[in-house]
Amino acid sequence: MKKSIFAIALVFFVAFMIVAAFGMRLFGEPIISEMDDYYIQNAQAETGANNVVTTIVFDYRGFDTLGEATVLFTAVLGITALFREAAK
């Protein structure tokens, strides 16, 4: 009984995945692309940097990078606390 329920659920899941895969858009053609177009057209003029990825990481979305730096700092804090006896 349990196995048959599992088999039916698996069939539904696989069918759902196949249908969803056929409904996917092509790679590089998102539905909403205003933001991407804005970055590509204006990033060089607004920030003066040639690497658009870096302009997004360090300028447009600097908060995200601040969070990443904080994560690394917290990791160092945690490791230093964990190995505090050994590091003496």
Added chain:
Amino acid sequence: MKNEMSRIVRTVTTLIYGFIIVYGFYVIAHGHLTPGGGFQGGAIAASAFALLVVTYGDQGVKDFLKKDILSLVESTGLVLFIAFAFFGLGVTFFYNFMANSGGLFGNSAIIGINPGDLNTGGTIPIMNIAVGLEVLAALGVIILTMSAGSKNTKKKENS
């Protein structure tokens, strides 16, 4: 002495670690022109520290890699990053106030595909350097602390 690896590994490490560190700083400094940036360049430079620790053991690199100095560098990088985020507070947090201003890192970029000018990007190169220092020092502290910790664990297991 017993933590060191063989003479071949030591010789190759001595030849190569400087180049790895210089390449890491190159990736950091050219973060606004070429692929890479602070995180990637810092990780490359920290991999040289990992190479040194693996080759010479954590006692052998004691004079070269000091945990206190690395900790100071890490905090300095983070403070520099947040400070330059606050300097743009006249408009918004993280505003790029130095871009296209004509001063330090203030040249305008040529629109389109071009090799690039190092003196562009506003606060982006400075933030790259800050994050790069933070990452290389943080990973260095992690490597040094964990190598010391693993030695202690081995001692406990053997006793």
